[in-house]
Amino acid sequence: MLSGPVLLVEDDPSDFRLIQRAFNKLPNGFEILRLTNGDDAVAYLSGDDPYENRAAHPMPSLVLLDLKLPRRSGFEVLQWLRRQPAGLCRMPVVVLTSSRHTADINRAYDLGANSYLVKPETGGQLDNLASEFRSYWLRLNEFPSFQAAL
Amino acid sequence: MAEPLLAKPAALSAGLESPDVFRRLVYSVSDYAIFLLDPKGNVASWNPGAEKLKAYKAEEIIGKHFSVFYTPAALAIDRPNYELRVAAETGHFEDEGWRVRKDGSRFWSSIVITRVLDDGGRIIGFGQITRDLTELRESDLRYRLLIEGVADYAIFSMDSHGNITSWNTGAERIKGYKPEEIVGKHFSTFYTEEDRKAGLPEHVLRTAEQTGHFTGEGWRVRKNGSRFWASVVVTPLRDEEGNLCGFSKVTRDMSDRKALLDQLQQHAHELELRVRERDESNAELEAFAYSVSHDLRAPLRAISGFAEALHDEYRDRLDEVGRDYLNEVTSAAGRLNTLVQDLLEYGRVGRINMPLASVSVETAINGARRQLGELPPGTLSVAVPAGLQVRGYPQVLAQVIFNLLANGLKFHKPHAAPKVDISVETRNGMVRLNIRDNGIGIAPEHQERIWNVFERLHDRESYVGTGIGLAIVKRAMSRMNGSCGVDSKPGEGSTFWIELPCA
Numbered sequence: 188m189l190s191g192p193v194l195l196v197e198d199d200p201s202d203f204r205l206i207q208r209a210f211n212k213l214p215n216g217f218e219i220l221r222l223t224n225g226d227d228a229v230a231y232l233s234g235d236d237p238y239e240n241r242a243a244h245p246m247p248s249l250v251l252l253d254l255k256l257p258r259r260s261g262f263e264v265l266q267w268l269r270r271q272p273a274g275l276c277r278m279p280v281v282v283l284t285s286s287r288h289t290a291d292i293n294r295a296y297d298l299g300a301n302s303y304l305v306k307p308e309t310g311g312q313l314d315n316l317a318s319e320f321r322s323y324w325l326r327l328n329e330f331p332s333f334q335a336a337l
Numbered sequence: 338m339a340e341p342l343l344a345k346p347a348a349l350s351a352g353l354e355s356p357d358v359f360r361r362l363v364y365s366v367s368d369y370a371i372f373l374l375d376p377k378g379n380v381a382s383w384n385p386g387a388e389k390l391k392a393y394k395a396e397e398i399i400g401k402h403f404s405v406f407y408t409p410a411a412l413a414i415d416r417p418n419y420e421l422r423v424a425a426e427t428g429h430f431e432d433e434g435w436r437v438r439k440d441g442s443r444f445w446s447s448i449v450i451t452r453v454l455d456d457g458g459r460i461i462g463f464g465q466i467t468r469d470l471t472e473l474r475e476s477d478l479r480y481r482l483l484i485e486g487v488a489d490y491a492i493f494s495m496d497s498h499g500n501i502t503s504w505n506t507g508a509e510r511i512k513g514y515k516p517e518e519i520v521g522k523h524f525s526t527f528y529t530e531e532d533r534k535a536g537l538p539e540h541v542l543r544t545a546e547q548t549g550h551f552t553g554e555g556w557r558v559r560k561n562g563s564r565f566w567a568s569v570v571v572t573p574l575r576d577e578e579g580n581l582c583g584f585s586k587v588t589r590d591m592s593d594r595k596a597l598l599d600q601l602q603q604h605a606h607e608l609e610l611r612v613r614e615r616d617e618s619n620a621e622l623e624a625f626a627y628s629v630s631h632d633l634r635a636p637l638r639a640i641s642g643f644a645e646a647l648h649d650e651y652r653d654r655l656d657e658v659g660r661d662y663l664n665e666v667t668s669a670a671g672r673l674n675t676l677v678q679d680l681l682e683y684g685r686v687g688r689i690n691m692p693l694a695s696v697s698v699e700t701a702i703n704g705a706r707r708q709l710g711e712l713p714p715g716t717l718s719v720a721v722p723a724g725l726q727v728r729g730y731p732q733v734l735a736q737v738i739f740n741l742l743a744n745g746l747k748f749h750k751p752h753a754a755p756k757v758d759i760s761v762e763t764r765n766g767m768v769r770l771n772i773r774d775n776g777i778g779i780a781p782e783h784q785e786r787i788w789n790v791f792e793r794l795h796d797r798e799s800y801v802g803t804g805i806g807l808a809i810v811k812r813a814m815s816r817m818n819g820s821c822g823v824d825s826k827p828g829e830g831s832t833f834w835i836e837l838p839c840a
Contacts (some may be wrong), residue, residue, distance in 0.1 A: 201643070225682075308674050310645030311645065
């Protein structure tokens with residue numbers, strides 16, 4: 188079960204709205220937080236300014252990460268995340284991008300992505316993706332603890 | 338004192354301890370003339386070798402002065418007495434020169450005259466050994482003439498320090514010096530100043546001496562200061578004991594060949610530059626196409642996504658015209674999406690850079706069929722032997738077959754159901770897949786250009802498509818070291834074929 192929201196790092200506002208709409212159509216949806224660049228994603232996950240307050244900015248259960256992002260790219264966020272101290276480095280990351288490039292796919296997995304999804308071309312396919320995503324990650328997947336001691 | 342040597346050795350005499358053993362030895366030598374002279378130079382003894390060489394019998398020559406063996410020219414300068422004087426003063430005299438036989442004919446001989454002393458140190462006579470070197474001298478002379486006559490190669494000899502001792506016609510022609518101008522000079526004269534400063538001449542001699550030869554190419558200088566590209570071989574000359582006595586050097590003027598080589602190298606360099614430029618601009622173009630196609634997809638997702646959202650949520654509030662417009666938007670977005678995907682695929686096929694593998698033809702065909710989806714029964718028939726393998730890329734081959742099958746199914750006659758069959762031919766290590774349809778066919782004048790990107794023969798209303806499918810096929814086949822083509826007549830269907838090496 189998800190204990191926190193899903194953090195969606197996506198710079199394209201249209202993509203964000205369409206993804207959000209697809210997830211919102213599902214019954215028992217989950218909370219989606221949106222950030223628009225890699226630097227913000229790193230700041231949020233580290234709890235740095237302006238995200239120190241974890242009550243207002245809760246630790247996500249999962250990151251949905253675009254690769255082509257302003258400032259720090261998705262690859263760089265992934266690389267940073269996997270080098271964090273025990274706990275945070277376990278954060279599940281699902282890449283959601285428009286690239287089907289083999290080199291991109293391989294690099295994402297090499298850097299520790301847990302899954303790699305390609306943005307669907309049509310709304311129908313996106314609805315389908317949202318629904319499958321929810322059943323897998325909400326119903327089937329077991330999440331790790333993000334606390335170092337455990 | 339000459340008496341004992343005059344007579345034949347006694348018939349009965351025993352062993353090497355016998356006092357006349359040396360007489361016997363001298364008497365048995367027939368290849369060397371060995372005889373004694375008295376202190377004045379009169380012949381005092383004569384052996385069979387002397388008789389054979391000079392043609393005098395012992396009784397004819399004993400008592401005569403040895404100057405009878407000399408040529409008039411030698412006699413004119415009192416050569417015989419000079420030689421005896423040298424032998425008397427220094428102990429021996431050695432020389433090579435012409436001598437005269439009894440019949441007046443000449444022979445080239447090597448002679449050694451040794452003085453013979455008694456116990457009190459007084460000269461009691463001279464011993465002389467003469468050998469016929471005529472044959473040796475003639476072959477030597479022939480050889481020398483041969484070398485001197487060679488015009489294409491500079492052949493010259495040097496002493497052990499590199500001073501020139503002989504000079505042939507070729508050397509004169511190539512380097513421009515006459516023999517009298519250059520013999521005695523050091524061979525470094527032929528080197529450029531830079532090479533001389535760098536110590537190249539010394540290096541050449543040292544290498545030749547140490548390794549048995551030196552070969553090399555480089556610039557050399559003619560008498561007039563002009564340069565030529567030389568190919569040289571330097572070989573050390575050694576005497577019988579192995580002591581270095583000089584060098585031979587063979588030089589060839591390779592300026593013409595050098596110029597050709599330089600030109601060739603220049604062309605190769607230019608070609609390489611051009612290829613590199615082309616590769617770079619190709620890579621840039623590929624990167625550009627990739628980036629454009631990629632970036633086009635984001636707004637495309639938005640167009641189709643929001644068109645669908647509009648359709649889902651606001652369909653009821655649109656009239657028929659509004660819904661028709663919306664359909665146009667959705668369908669245009671769909672077409673654009675296909676186009677972008679095809680372009681990406683076209684680019685991707687061009688960028689493939691991995692080793693070719695063994696691919697099952699059957700598996701590739703099954704992959705293509707899966708992509709096609711469900712077809713009416715009897716539409717597609719496949720006659721391919723199980724286990725047939727070719728060299729290629731599995732997914733690319735499946736994509737190629739899919740494109741060809743999709744084309745065959747698409748371009749059917751307006752009122753006939755499409756039918757496509759796949760067959761195989763194997764020959765000369767190549768596997769050819771024939772994909773034959775019953776469609777509209779292609780006029781001969783169009784059969785070339787259908788393989789170009791964006792080339793379409795029909796309007797969109799008749800047959801949908803991006804005009805990239807066959808371009809992908811052609812590119813993919815070329816990437817897999819294969820080929821492709823078409824046989825077709827309008828109205829009689831088409832047979833597209835692809836060919837790959839057997840695995």
